[in-house]
Amino acid sequence: MDTMIGLKRSHSCVELDKGFHEQQVTLCGWVSRRRDHGGLIFVDLRDRSGIVQVVFSPDVDQDAFAKAESVRTEFVIAVQGTVMLRDVDTVNPNMSTGEIEVLGKELRILNQAKTPPFYIQDNVDVDEILRLKYRYLDLRRPEMQKNLILRHRVTKAMRDFFDRQGFIEIETPMLTKSSPEGARDYLVPSRVNPGKFYALPQSPQIFKQILMVAGMEKYFQIVRCFRDEDLRADRQPEFTQLDIEMSFVEREDILQMMENMVAYLFKEAAGVEITSPMLRLTYDQAMDRYGSDKPDLRFGMEFVDLTDTLRGCGFKVFDSVLDAGGKIKAINVKGYASIPRRELDGLVNYVSTYGAKGLAWICYTPEGIKSPITKFFSEDVIARVTATAGAVEGDLLLIIADQSAVVANALGQLRLEMGRRLNLIDPDKLSFLWVVDFPMFEYDPEDKRWVAMHHPFTSPRDEDIQYLGSEPGRIKAKAYDMILNGTEIGGGSIRIYQRELQEKVFTAIGLTPEEAYDKFGYLLDAFEYGTPPHGGIAFGLDRLVMLMAKRASIRDVIAFPKTQSAADVMSQAPSEVTPKQLRELSIRSEVIVKKTEV
Structure with a gap:
């Protein structure tokens, strides 16, 4: 050298x-x-x-x-x-x-350099754990550097856009108060306050609302957030989001500005033109037609509702489902009537993993209709099913009968699977939509109480406030999600800004006044000092860049991600700490004590 x-x-x-x-x-x-x-x-x-x-x-x-x-x-x-x-x-x-x-x-x-454990080139076929262990080498590969450069361009475009719109970027605290009303918090012990803990923020939600109380009017932040939850390809224990809040706005103001922002990002960072306005579906429409509140609309294959068509059809399986208040829905897989029987049997097993007890099918072949269930139907019922489904020769009808939630989940997953198998999903297509009017609450059978579907600071629709004390399940929220290619990239709502209404919502999710004040008292107090109407949204930066880069995992667009066990295999985090460190924090670890005893 x-x-x-x-x-x-x-x-x-x-x-x-x-x-x-x-x-x-x-x-x-x-x-x-x-x-x-x-x-x-x-x-x-x-x-x-x-x-x-x-x-x-x-x-x-x-x-x-x-x-x-x-x-x-x-x-x-x-x-x-x-x-x-x-x-x-x-x-x-x-x-x-x-x-x-x-x-x-x-x-x-x-x-000089040792021989690398894998080739420094694109499309390298190597185990991801090895790539993450030698991340400094993995990041030398051109495709990885391209991903991070794209991420830089996206964040720069975000700041440019909001600066031109009169927003100011304000940092909110990393050490906050624990409020376990969602995912688990990451806790941080306080050395100077023995026995007390900070929490790393799952979101700057309360602070950005307080900034609206403070008269900042237009706030944004590109911020790190933390959630101690199970990981998936599109989740990490620490992640980055674009956080936005505005005063004196209604839903339409936010949706329009966010469409403009996304169009600006794609044009500036990726050279792609986005058409506007984006399609809008209510939550009920999305679930009814696609079985998902984040449907992938790059291909069709909408659900066909056969509930009324098959009511009283005489087939005991269907009749018993309908008598129990269930639904019967189908998808029409165009031109796939020649599906092998082995593959059909595999689809039965596939939907069973999503809770479906069975899968019925009808093949419209050149030789006629083939199906194990049509023998139970009259010619008139078969004709009605065919007409309702818009089926013609060559089509395959896949039918699930069950409770509404099971039908939505299983048939929705089956739709996506058939889209993949038939190569109906164009990887270069960008399909945006808004899903609006979400339920305000969902029932948690484990805790036996209603919980907020988004978060408890979301405002109910004005006409639904009357049901807060009696029928929480009827209430729709002023909430909205932006979806891209079947992935939620952003979600937000118009917020509650009056103390009395906020306290009613806390009561609806089972918090006593004392519990609500202990957790969120500083927000409730702030509401008494002239809070403006406000609303906002947050975008998952990692997910957004993943989709823009056409990658399958957010780990490919994060410089130093964690594995699915929330570990950093390069730096070996998390790691043990010394007994001295624990004593300084007034913490006693049973795990460390047991290891010492051994």
């Missing part, structure tokens, strides 16, 4: 093109690949911008050629040389710098 660094960089690799012909440049980066062709050594030099080919010849400089013989993959080097045009037959159309190369005249090895 050269002891003197030297060779100050003059350009990035991808800056170079034919316009630099015969100019002297100094480049710095990593050796992506080295090829020894006997009399010449070719080095693909990589920096964040991309790759350029450097050629070393003993006829140009013996010392540089000798050093080039010793470099290996991922060595960090500095190169001084002259930009030259490649011969026509050696032009590489797959590289942005493929028309030129740099004739190396001086080379300095700035640092």
Whole structure:
């Protein structure tokens, strides 16, 4: 390794093109690949911008050629040389710098590197845990750097947009009061207040509402949030959201501004035009037609409601479901009547994992209708089913009969599965919609009480406030979610801003006045000092960038994510702490005590 660094960089690799012909440049980066062709050594030099080919010849400089013989993959080097045009037959159309190369005249090895545990290239086939353990190497891959650059562009566009709209970015606390009315909090012990704990924020919700009380009127923040919950491909214990709140607005004001914001983000950060206005569905419409409050509308296959069509049909299975207040719905899989019986049996097993007790099917083949259930139907019933479903020759009708929630979940998942199997989902299509008018509450059978579907600060519709004390299940909220390709990317609501109404909502979810004040007293007190009407929304930045980058996991757009066990395999967090640290925090760990005893 050269002891003197030297060779100050003059350009990035991808800056170079034919316009630099015969100019002297100094480049710095990593050796992506080295090829020894006997009399010449070719080095693909990589920096964040991309790759350029450097050629070393003993006829140009013996010392540089000798050093080039010793470099290996991922060595960090500095190169001084002259930009030259490649011969026509050696032009590489797959590289942005493929028309030129740099004739190396001086080379300095700035640092050596061990052989990486995997190739530093795109589409590398390696276990994700290994990638996360060596994240500093994984992040050298061009596709990962592209993802993080996209994330940077998105956050910059967010700040630019809201600044132009008169918003101000305000930081809210990271150490807050625990209020376990949703996911589990991450708790932080207080050394100076023994036995007491802070909580890391699941959301800045209460603070941004208090900022509206404070007269800030237009607030936004790109903020870290924390939830101690089970992980999925689109969840992390710590995540980033774009948080927004506005005073003196109604739902339409927020929805319109957010559509404009999303269109601006996609155009500025990804060069994609978004059409407006976005489709809107009520929660009830979305559940009725797709079985989901975040439907993927890149393909059709809407539910067909056969409940009334099959009422009194004489088939005992269907009759018993309808007598119990259930539903019968189907999807029409166009042109798939030739499905193999083995695959049909597999679909029965598939829907059973989502609670369905069975799956009925009707194939409209050239030879006629094939189905194990049509023998129980009259010709008139079959004709009505066919007409209701819009079925024609070649179609496959898949039917589920059960309670409404089971039908929605199982048939909704089956719709998505058939969309995948038939390649109906266009990966390049962007399908946005708003889902509005969510239920205010949902019943928790485990706790035997009503809980807020979104959060307890969401305002009920004015016409539904009368049901707060009697029929919570009837109440619709002034809540709204933005959906992209079957994923919720943002959610918000018009907020409660009057103490009396907020206290009624706390009562509806089973909090006594004393419990409500203990948890949220500072918000209730603030409401007594002239709180303006206000509302807002929060967007999941990780999910949004994941979809923009066309990745399957948010871990691909986060620099240092956790695994599905909430662990950082690179830094080995979480880790044990010393007994001294615990004593300073007035904490006694049963786990550590047991280990010590052993």
